[in-house]
Every structure is written in structure tokens, then in C-alpha cells.
Amino acid sequence: MASLGFFEEQTDQSEVKANIVAKYFVAWAKVMLGVKAQHGKIDRLGYIDLFAGPGRYADGSKSTPLLVLEQALATPGLNDILVTMFNDKDRNNVSSLKEAVKELPGLAALRHEPKIFCGEVGADAEAMFRGIKMCPTFSFVDPFGYKGLSRGFIQAMVKDWGCDCVFFFNYGRINAGINNDAVRKHMDALFGSERIERMRGILDDMRPHERESFVLEELAAALRDLGAHYVLPFRFKRADGSRTSHALVFVSKNILGYTIMKDIMARESSTEDQGVPSFAYSPADARCPLLFSLNQPLEGLADDLTVRFAGRTMTMRAVYDEHHVNRPFVAKNYKRVLGEMEAAGRIIADPPAAKRKPRAGQPTFGDNVRVTFPRRN
Structure with missing residues (x-):
């Protein structure tokens, strides 16, 4: 039910999020096509979105699946080797997405037809991806809360060569869930049981902005512990610009991918200080682009x-x-x-x-x- 209101109208934050994912996808794909041209060892590239939504918002705006497929059709050589997998647990979203994909101009140029599934993402999905060797794949994981999101799942999505992942981190809900016994297993899966227990002993004495930075840093450290050396969050602020509501977190084992995504996120930042990007989008900053900091970084x-x-x-x-x-x-x-x-x-x-x-x-x-x-x- 939560998704019904979410897809009514595309917000500025949703547009920025979709832009970041689509821009990185095409940059990543071009790097992989360059490797293919030089070494000839790549016969397929993958794109996976397991929380895909309906494809379009009610106002007609395109969401990430359509933007990615359009990039695939517009990038020479990509249409021959791209394999895409979309999934959503909501049957109405899946039906809408299938229709939206069918209506894309030039879709027949894709050698591999997009695969669209309906199912809930859980431990079985993590086990499946962990048990297979993936072709170079870029994955977008965008759950509405924390169910289906775990360190092990992210690790499974980036374990193979050329595989990068970006996921939606609902800071507001996760922050509220850290001390909630009803969702303890989800917090353990995301941070690790020892780490989250240690965090609980520290967080109570922190002010909100300190808590936010601490939680994101601990998340990054938890992912690095599993071999994901490069972790980069992009924060989205509440409408009044006061606090972070959620973040888009990029995960890679490759410095080139990290550098490319860093440049993309820098350009999507709503503010900068001395030319240093905030790596954040705030509707308040976008409406009133005043100097946001006197830190002189x-x-x-x-x-x-x-x-x-x-x-x-x-x-x-x-x-x-x-x-x-x-x-x-x-x-x-x-x-x-x-x-x-x-x-x-x-x-x-x-x-x-x-x-x-x-x-x-x-x-x-x-x-x-x-x-x-x-x-x-």
C-alpha cells in the first residue's frame, strides 16, 4: 500500500535519484563496452532492479527502469549485449511496468527482451545471487523500508568482477528501528549483530546530526568489512532541509566506478562550499541556493x-x-x-x-x- 502514494507524482528527490542511477548506468556500460572492444571477453552486461515500481508515475514521469532502457537503446553496441531483470512484489506495478516497457520506441532493437517478474525479495534472493557467477552487472536496490535489504545481499550483488550496486537507505525508518526489538533481525542483517549492538550503546547520547553521520559511517564500515572497498552515500534532506530522510548508497570494489559515481553525485548536489559538493539534495537549498556552510573545507x-x-x-x-x-x-x-x-x-x-x-x-x-x-x- 505504501507504494500507491509514492508513485502518484515524481518529487524532485525522486528525479535526482533516478538521474544518478541512469547516468551511472550509461557511464558504467561505456566503460564495459570499452573493455569488450579491447579484450573481447564480455558477451553480456546486466542491469537488475528488484523493486522496480510501475515504470511511470501517475503524472507520466518516467521512473528508473524506463530511463535505463532508453539509455541502452541510445548507446551504440549496448543493445546487443544488455540483459535486464526487473521485479516488483506488487502485481499492479508489474502490469503497469510491462505496458510502459512495451510502449518504448525502438524496443525491438534490444537483442534480449527485458525480463519482468513479480515476487517479494527475501533471504532466498540473497542465496540465489550468492550462488551464481554474474556477468558484469549494475544493480539498483530500492525497497520502501528495510525488508529485503541486508549486508549479505549487497555483498552478493557486487561479489563478481564488474558488478556495482546502488541502494536506497531509508534513514528515517532505519534510525527509528535501531532500538525497536520488533525489527531487530532486520537491523542485525543490515549492520551485523555485534556492530548494531555497539551502536545502540553510543547513539543515545548523540544529537540528531551527529547520529545521522554516525549511522551512515557505520553502514559504510559494515559494507567495507565484507570486501566492498568503495562506499559513497548521497543524502536527501526533508522538505524543510532540516535532516536527512534517506540516502542513496553506492557500493563498488573498483576505484574507477567510485570516481565516476562521485563526479555524478557531485553534479547532482544542491549546494557546495568553496566548490566542494555537499553530496546531498535538499529541496530547501534548491529553492533558496544560499551559502549552506561556513566550514571553508x-x-x-x-x-x-x-x-x-x-x-x-x-x-x-x-x-x-x-x-x-x-x-x-x-x-x-x-x-x-x-x-x-x-x-x-x-x-x-x-x-x-x-x-x-x-x-x-x-x-x-x-x-x-x-x-x-x-x-x-
């Missing part, structure tokens, strides 16, 4: 780079690749800070600013510019 980045890379010479891209994981900074932030450090004499750049092509009155700081950090005394 770049102020500490230069000092951190000086300590971290003391005595080393490396390209700007190498600095970025080695430093940015689990930090909010994107490539443009590093280029800005390194340029400022060069101007202040804190690093030596090769070629120097005088020999680099200026843009908007300032010298560019390209990926291949070599940076020498002074040794520490």
Missing part, C-alpha cells in the same frame, strides 16, 4: 596534502587518485588548491604556471602537471 586540504605527500613528486591526477577516497573533494578542488599552493610557493609545479595555458585569466592545472612537495623538517 579547502582551508585544511592544502595542509593535509603538504603532510601526506611530503618529499614526493607526482602528477596532479596521482595526487587526486591517492587522496580523494572517503573525502568530499572532487578533481576541480585539487586543481584549485594546488594552483593556490603553487602561487604561494608551497609546491613546485612542472611545467610552471607561466608556461601553462591560462583560462579565465588563471593558469590551468592539468592532470599531467607534476607536483613536487617539499620535505618536512
Whole structure:
């Protein structure tokens, strides 16, 4: 019943969520097509959505399944090797999705017809995916609450090469469920029984914003413990912008996937501070795009780079690749800070600013510019 109201009208948050998933899907698929062209070892790519919904909102807006299929039809070569699997437990949603898929222009160009199922996702689904070797697959897991969502399930979806997953994390409901004995088994499945028990002893003394950050960090740590090295959350705020209502969490074992998704989420962020994206969408911020923070996040980045890379010479891209994981900074932030450090004499750049092509009155700081950090005394 919860899904009936949800699919009446597409909210701004739902549109942002769908955009993130669809944009990553096509970027991921192009990387895989490049591997196929170079090595010829990929004969299929997969896309799985086990909580797919009806395909369209009541107002006619397209939801994720249709956006993904449209990307597949528009990407050369993808239509020949893409295998898609959609599922929803609601028969009406499944019927609506089938009709919406049939109406897609050019659908016949897909070599493999989309498979659409009706069923509830539970422990049997985790066991099934854990027991098979998957082709490179991007999975989207979007339950309305926490039923069907577990660490083991996410691990099963990313265990094989080329497999990435993004899932919906209903922070509001999960936060309320952490100390609710009636849903203890769901919390144990998501965080691990030992971790969630330890969390319960810490959370009571935290303020709401501290609690939110702590829960998301513990979730990321729980997933990393299972081998998912790269975890990236994107938060959605309540309508008044006060607190997080839910998050979209990306999980991968590959640094390239993490970097691509980070750039996508950065562009979908509703605010930034000193050019550093918030990795969050707030309807209040979108309506009133005022300065959301006075944290001055770049102020500490230069000092951190000086300590971290003391005595080393490396390209700007190498600095970025080695430093940015689990930090909010994107490539443009590093280029800005390194340029400022060069101007202040804190690093030596090769070629120097005088020999680099200026843009908007300032010298560019390209990926291949070599940076020498002074040794520490």
C-alpha cells in the first residue's frame, strides 16, 4: 500500500535519484563496452532492479527502469549485449511496468527482451545471487523500508568482477528501528549483530546530526568489512532541509566506478562550499541556493596534502587518485588548491604556471602537471 502514494507524482528527490542511477548506468556500460572492444571477453552486461515500481508515475514521469532502457537503446553496441531483470512484489506495478516497457520506441532493437517478474525479495534472493557467477552487472536496490535489504545481499550483488550496486537507505525508518526489538533481525542483517549492538550503546547520547553521520559511517564500515572497498552515500534532506530522510548508497570494489559515481553525485548536489559538493539534495537549498556552510573545507586540504605527500613528486591526477577516497573533494578542488599552493610557493609545479595555458585569466592545472612537495623538517 505504501507504494500507491509514492508513485502518484515524481518529487524532485525522486528525479535526482533516478538521474544518478541512469547516468551511472550509461557511464558504467561505456566503460564495459570499452573493455569488450579491447579484450573481447564480455558477451553480456546486466542491469537488475528488484523493486522496480510501475515504470511511470501517475503524472507520466518516467521512473528508473524506463530511463535505463532508453539509455541502452541510445548507446551504440549496448543493445546487443544488455540483459535486464526487473521485479516488483506488487502485481499492479508489474502490469503497469510491462505496458510502459512495451510502449518504448525502438524496443525491438534490444537483442534480449527485458525480463519482468513479480515476487517479494527475501533471504532466498540473497542465496540465489550468492550462488551464481554474474556477468558484469549494475544493480539498483530500492525497497520502501528495510525488508529485503541486508549486508549479505549487497555483498552478493557486487561479489563478481564488474558488478556495482546502488541502494536506497531509508534513514528515517532505519534510525527509528535501531532500538525497536520488533525489527531487530532486520537491523542485525543490515549492520551485523555485534556492530548494531555497539551502536545502540553510543547513539543515545548523540544529537540528531551527529547520529545521522554516525549511522551512515557505520553502514559504510559494515559494507567495507565484507570486501566492498568503495562506499559513497548521497543524502536527501526533508522538505524543510532540516535532516536527512534517506540516502542513496553506492557500493563498488573498483576505484574507477567510485570516481565516476562521485563526479555524478557531485553534479547532482544542491549546494557546495568553496566548490566542494555537499553530496546531498535538499529541496530547501534548491529553492533558496544560499551559502549552506561556513566550514571553508579547502582551508585544511592544502595542509593535509603538504603532510601526506611530503618529499614526493607526482602528477596532479596521482595526487587526486591517492587522496580523494572517503573525502568530499572532487578533481576541480585539487586543481584549485594546488594552483593556490603553487602561487604561494608551497609546491613546485612542472611545467610552471607561466608556461601553462591560462583560462579565465588563471593558469590551468592539468592532470599531467607534476607536483613536487617539499620535505618536512
